[in-house]
Amino acid sequence: MTTPLAPGSTIGILGGGQLGRMLSVAASRLGFKTHIFEPSANPPAADVAAKVTTASYEDADTLRAFAETVDVITYEFENIPTSSLDLLESLRPIHPNREALRISQDRLTEKTFLAELGLSTAPFANVESEVDMTAAVAEIGTPSIMKTRRFGYDGKGQSRLKSAEDAAQALADMQGAPAVLEGFVNFSCEISVIAARSADGQVSAFDPGENVHRDGILHTTTVPAKVPARLLTDAVLMAGRILNALDYVGVLGVEFFVTPQGLVINEIAPRVHNSGHWTQNGCTCCQFEQHIRAVAGWPLGDGNRHSDVVMENLIGDDMDRLPELMADPACALHLYGKADVKPGRKMAHVNRIVSG
Amino acid sequence: MTTPLAPGSTIGILGGGQLGRMLSVAASRLGFKTHIFEPSANPPAADVAAKVTTASYEDADTLRAFAETVDVITYEFENIPTSSLDLLESLRPIHPNREALRISQDRLTEKTFLAELGLSTAPFANVESEVDMTAAVAEIGTPSIMKTRRFGYDGKGQSRLKSAEDAAQALADMQGAPAVLEGFVNFSCEISVIAARSADGQVSAFDPGENVHRDGILHTTTVPAKVPARLLTDAVLMAGRILNALDYVGVLGVEFFVTPQGLVINEIAPRVHNSGHWTQNGCTCCQFEQHIRAVAGWPLGDGNRHSDVVMENLIGDDMDRLPELMADPACALHLYGKADVKPGRKMAHVNRIVSG
Known part of the structure; x- marks a missing residue:
């Protein structure tokens, strides 16, 4: 048995965005302090963290000083330079582990890994x-x-080919970055599973949610997903297979396309995931607490759904709807404390309770 | 209509204990920063606050500097010196208001106020x-x-009279402090109501909970309370009458004795209350968020109960039970981040979900 991290310990979090902010709040519930490492000033997580370091991920001295103040390290964000991780890993445990990060940092590596596990992905070529x-x-x-192999998120680093004539433009759009060409998947909808694995190998998954995107960014997640039960079971089992194959500790997000031939994995994210925000108002133990429990070597919490939820991201001037949303008793609001509203910027989300 | 405080604003909180900590977390959910004012070093709320000031409540210069950094002031704790409140009130709005604080700071004033409202209390004499x-x-x-009129909490400042022969000792126990003698109330159980009132006069109450004390400190709160529905309605109506009489803004805790003659008010607390901690896992909007919403001039949230809960305080070496509690999926843990375990010290609470 793993020895659980004692209350009062400090969890280091790489990245201080809204995911780091909500991880920090969950850590406080379990009696932990957090120390945020984030390159940009005044990040959302700073308001709820015991300590914040503002420095580049390339700053080895500061990374070392950061590591020395914490008991364990996790991250909200997978695009951390490999050399930084090597340094941090030599000083403190990092969860999820380097292998999970290595695989999910590169679309080609990720798809190859999934294919080797016998899981379906879109057809792909390097x-x-x-x-x-x-x-x-x-x-x-x-x-x-076409998608860059690395550093893509929220639809960035992508180029569509309607026909073979678009090939040259798509290649140019990659600006010399290594890329993969992914085949079109004829899907009826997208679902995702947020699953967790503890240090002792206990696996738990939240109910799969159905995702709708707008302009390449997640718009809503609806739970329960209106998808045959058999596919929901498949999704959970596939997420569990990935967790075990990676000897993973923490929360993992897995996105699936629902197709007539069954589930096809779109991508995996080795961290808490936007499509898991509904768990804050749908479950006793949300994805953020589940991640902190796993990273801290604690047993997993209860992720059973007590309420049906539609999570909606509030992006850019969606914040103009705040007066109406704050007055709607069905709406649980979660604001990220970002000072500037910008187009395409995730400012908040709302969990609308649709049954209890 | 009140203009709601804009996200990004700062809420000043007097007191940095566990109530301040959980208020700070709730404030972050709504996009607010918090600034904690607390005399002792490294208080529980410091781990989740944007800013902390460590100073005495008598330090006028520091109080003034604190007030100038915040948009509105609230408190977790009612025993704040009157002169400090006068100063703060001249600089920023304080919710709940001075009148609520004045009344609840003094048992004699409080009982007189309740009696004038036509609400039952224990018989009392100055x-x-x-x-x-x-x-x-x-x-x-x-x-x-016998109870001191001021500064009593968790059974402190009290002395029991079994017979008239104990009178001299009870008076001596007060150490010269003004006191009230309260008659014995023959009650079958204690319940409490956590109720809220918004700046616009909207009133909402959480379901009443049934409280069990040990050694003068709250041990468990069970929701729903096993008390006739008529009494639960009475309790909510009485809490509402108090809120309206005080033109109150924020969350108020009201403790009642259940007697054969109906409800008798034990005491009121002009703040979030230990017996309302169950709302964190029983409701979409917990008492901490409800308080922040009210103080910020927002509409109240949804306090309907979605789960039955037994809240238990973990006091002193109750923390030895942590390994068992962290492994129990029915238990939602809330730790306060206090470094030292001391006898009688509230270290954490656990919300046990008994149905969903």
């Missing part, structure tokens, strides 16, 4: 050159989508 | 001298209980 591109279009066909 | 004491014992009889 593209590093014009020659690769020609071969990839021949193999994958169109419509298809 | 005691400032031996002459008063003799008259009080003659009027109230025994068994009865």
Whole structure:
């Protein structure tokens, strides 16, 4: 048995955005302090953290000083430089582990890993050159989508191919970055599973949610998903297979396309996930607490759903709707404390309780 | 209509204990920063607050500097010196208001106020001298209980009279402090109501909970209370009458004795209350968020109960039970981040979900 981290210990969190903010709040519930490491000034998590370090992920001295103040390290964000992780890992335990991060940082590595586990993904091909591109279009066909292998999120670093004529433009859009060409998946909807694995290998999953995107950004997650029960079970089992294969500790988000042939994995995220925010008002133990429990070596909490929820992201000037939302008793609001409203910026989310 | 405080604003909180800590977390959910004012170093709320000031409540310069950094002031604790409140009130709005605080700071004033509202209390008499004491014992009889008029909490500042022979000792126990002698109330159980009133006069109450004390400190609160529905309605109506009479803004705790003659008010607390901690896992909007909403001029949230809960305080070495409690999926833990375990010290609470 793992020895649980004692209350009063400090959890280091790489990244101080809204995920770090909500992780920090969950950590406080279990008696932990948090220390946030974040390159930008005044990040959302700073308002609810015991300590904040503002420095670049490349600043080795500051990373070392940070590590020395914490008992365990986790992250809200997967695009952390490898050299920084090497340094941190030499000083303190990092959960989820380096292997999970390595795999999810690169779309090609991730899809190869999933395929080797026997899990379905969109057809994919590696593209590093014009020659690769020609071969990839021949193999994958169109419509298809080019994505940078690394650093893509919320639809960034992507280019669509309606036909083979778009190939040159799509390659140019990658600006020389290694990329994958992904085949078009004919799906009826997208669902995701937020699953957790403890240090002792206990696995638990929240009910799958149904996701709707707008402009490449998650718009709503609805729980329960209106998808045949058999597919929901498949989704949970597939998430569990990934967790065990990675000897994973923490919360993992897995996005699936629902197709006539069953589930196809879109991508995995080695962290708490926007599509799991509904758990804050749908479950006794939310995804943030579940992650902190796992990272701290505690047993997992109760992730059973007590209420049906529609989570909606409030993006940019969606915040103009705040007066109406704050007066709606069905709406549980979660604001991120960001000073500036910008188009496309996630400012808050609302969990609308649709039954109890 | 009141203009709601804008997200990004700062709420000043007097007192940095566990109530301040949980208020601070609730404030973050609504996009507010908090600034804690607390005399002792490293208070529980400091881990989750944007700013902390460590100074005495008598330090006028520091109080003034504190007030100038915040948009509105509230408190977790009612025993704040009157002169400090006068100063703060001249600089920023304080909710709940001075009148609520004045009344609840003094048991005699409080009981007189409740009696004038037509609400039942234990029989009481003012005691400032031996002459008063003799008259009080003659009027109230025994068994009865002496309590200091001010600064009592968790059973402190109290002395029991089994018979008239205990009168001299009880008076001596008050150490010269003004006191009241309260008659014995023959009650079957204690319940409490946590109620809220918004700046616009909207009133909402959480379901009444049934309280069990041990050694003068709250041990458990069980919701729903096993008390006739008529009495639960009475309790909510009485709490509402108090809120309206005080033009109150914020959350108020009201403790009642359940007697064969109906409800008798034990005391009121002009703040979030230990017997309302169950709302964190029983309601969409907990007492802490409800208080922040009211103080910020927002509409009240949804305080309907979605789960039955037994809240238990973990006091002193109750913390030895942590390994068992963290592994029990029915238990939602809330730790206060206090470094030292001391006998009688509230360290944490657990909300046990008994149905969903």
